[in-house]
Every structure is written in C-alpha cells, then in structure tokens.
Amino acid sequence: MKGAPDPEIVEEPSRHRFVLAAQEQAAELVYREDGGRLVLVHTAVPAALRRRGIGGRLFRAALARARRTGECVAPVCPFAR
Numbered sequence: 001m002k003g004a005p006d007p008e009i010v011e012e013p014s015r016h017r018f019v020l021a022a023q024e025q026a027a028e029l030v031y032r033e034d035g036g037r038l039v040l041v042h043t044a045v046p047a048a049l050r051r052r053g054i055g056g057r058l059f060r061a062a063l064a065r066a067r068r069t070g071e072c073v074a075p076v077c078p079f080a081r
Contacts, residue, residue, distance in 0.1 A: 009061045018061045020054055029058035029080070038062060038071040040080040055079055 007022040018029045027045040031038055040062055045055050059080055066073045075081045 039074045043079040
C-alpha cells in the first residue's frame, strides 16, 4: 500500500539472522560469528518480496551491526559478495 512505512529489519541473535517480515513472508540474512568476524552465510528473499531492495537492506543491517561491534565482515553468500 502506498505511503505505508517499510517493514523493519530485526536481528534475531538466537537464530543468527536478520529478518524482514512482510506480506506474511520473511526475508532473511543468515550469519555466524567467528572470532571477531561476522560471516554472512545466506540471503533468502521470497519471490513475492523480490525487486524491492530487501536483500540490500538486510546486507546494510549486517554492516551496521559490524560497525557497532567492531566486527570484520566476511561475505560467503554470493549475494553479499
């Protein structure tokens, strides 16, 4: 719907992921922590949510976390690379 705010990206540390829920679906960026590195493992965006820049938003959320925590980012996921 026009004018509606973009859904918020939430970090779920217990599940090692950043997630954005919209239209009863969830896009996610899965990560692991490895000795001061934030390893970006996998990005998944359901077809109904594609072409909205959601993958990029998830990636930027991970970068923001890395800046806050001083972690080095290691992109393993092809999308993040």
